Amino acid sequence: MYVAVKGGERAIGNAHRLYAEARRGDPAVPELTLEQIGQQLSHAVDRVMTEGGLYDPFLAALAIKQARGDLVEAIFLLRAYRTTLPRFGAARPLETDAMAVSRRISATFKDLPGGQMLGPTADYSHRLLDFALAETGLPPEPVPPVAGVSESSCPRVTGLLAATGLVEAPPPDSDEADTTDLTRTPLALPAGRALRLQALARGDEGFLLALGYSTQRGFGTTHPFAAEIRMGSVEIELEAEELGFPVVIGEIAVTECQMINQFQGTADQPPQFTSGYGLAFGEAERKAMAMALVDRALRWRELSGGDDARTPAAPAEDEEFVLAHADAVEASGFVQHLKLPHYVDFQAELELLRRLRADAGAVGCADGRAAGAEAPESVP
C-alpha cells in the first residue's frame, strides 16, 4: 500500500525540466524530426502503434521522441492519448488475401503459387555492423525494379492445404460475431479466441517472444511450421452510417503469420494441421510469429476436446497467466508503482521485525533469532 504525500512541486517541475534537457541532449547536435523517426526508425514506430493499439505513424513518432526512445513509455503515451479520441465505429475486417504484398515467405513449401518474396529483410545478413551507416549522406544502392510485374495477389498457403482438408478451417465470420473489445470491457476469463488475439496484439513483444520460445523448447508441446508470413499494405474500408455504403479511408501496413502444427485429432476432429495466427501493424514479423505461437498454445483445451478437468501443462498454455501479464503498460505500471512512497507500510514492517527480534531475545537466543520461529509469509 502506498499513501498520498504532498509537497515537492518545485522539485518535480525541475525534474521534468531536467528530463526535457536530457531529451534534447547537446544543442549543438541537430534535433530529431518526427519525419526522421517515422522514416528511419520505422520498426520502433510499428511496435508502438501495435502495442499502443492505435495506427498513427505521426503520433507514434511523437511518442517515441517524447519518451526518448523508451518504447514502453511511448506505448503508454499513445494509449493515454487514444482515450481522448471519440470512436466513429469499426472498419470492415481486413482482407489480407488482397494485400499488396512486399514480403511473402513460406517454410512449408519450396515452390508455391505466387513465389517466395523476401522483401525488405535483414534475414540472411551476417549481422556485421555496417560502418558505412556511420557516414551520412550516402544513399543506398537502389533496387532494380523488375519489368512487367503484375500486382495480382498471392494465394494463401493454408488455403492450398485447406482444399484437401489437411488443415483446419478457421472459425467462420459473421456480422453477429462476438467483438467484445478489451479497451471497453475488462478482460473476463475464459476469453474467446478473438478476445485473446486482441490481447496478444496489444501484448508486449518481449513477453510473447519468450512464451513462444518456451513452447518450442518443450513447455507446451507444439511443433510449428511457418506456413506463411506476409507483409504489405491493405485497404481499410468503413461503412459510415450517414453514407450507407463502404468507403476506403486509407491503407495500412500489416504483417501476418500463420503457423501450422501437427494435430492427432480427437473424437470430433480428424487428424490435421491446426493453426496459430498472428497479425500486427507495420513490419513486425517477430511479433506476428510469437503471437501465432502463443495463440496456438492457448488453444490446447479446445483442441483436447474441451476437457475442463485438465490443467494447463505449460506457462504459455495458461490463459490467465498469459493474458493477465502480456500488457506492457499494465506490467510497467505495477512494477514501477513500487517507486511511490510506501513509508507507512515500511514503518509497520520495521516495527514488526523489531518486535519479533525483541521477543526472540527475550527467550534467550544470543543472535536474536528464535529457534523454530518462522517469519510470517506476508504482512497485511
Added chain:
Amino acid sequence: MGVLARASADELEAAWAALTPTPPVFRYLRRPETGMVMVRGRIGGTGQRFNLGEITVTRCTIALANGTVGTAYVAGGLPRATALAAVFDALLQTEGPGGPLATHIVAPMAQTQADRRHAAAAKAAATKVDFFTLVRGS
C-alpha cells in the same frame, strides 16, 4: 472517395489551388473532427473477426451553395486535407461521372497511386527467390 482518401495532403492542396475560377463557396455541416475507427483482422486471415487496434480517422461533411453534400473519412489526423476531400466529393457529385474534375484531378491522382503501387511491386519482385533443395551425393 477512396482515391481522395489515399491522396496526400500536398496533392489535395495542389488540386485545390488549381480549381478554376476560384475555390467554391461551402459551409460546414460537420467541421473536421478526428477520432478513431477499430481495425479488425480475421482469425487465420479469412475467419472470424477480431479487434486488432484502432486507427485515427478524420471526418468532415460540407454543403456547397447548391445544396450538394460532400463527406470525407480519411485515415490520419489531417483536418484541412479531410475538409478538402469533402469539398471535392461534393463537387464530383455535382458535375457527375466523366466531368472535368474527375478527368483532370481524380484520374491523375488514381494513376499516381497505381504507379506507386506498381513501383513497390516491381521492387519487391526483385527479391523473389527460388530455393534449391540440395540432394546429398553418396
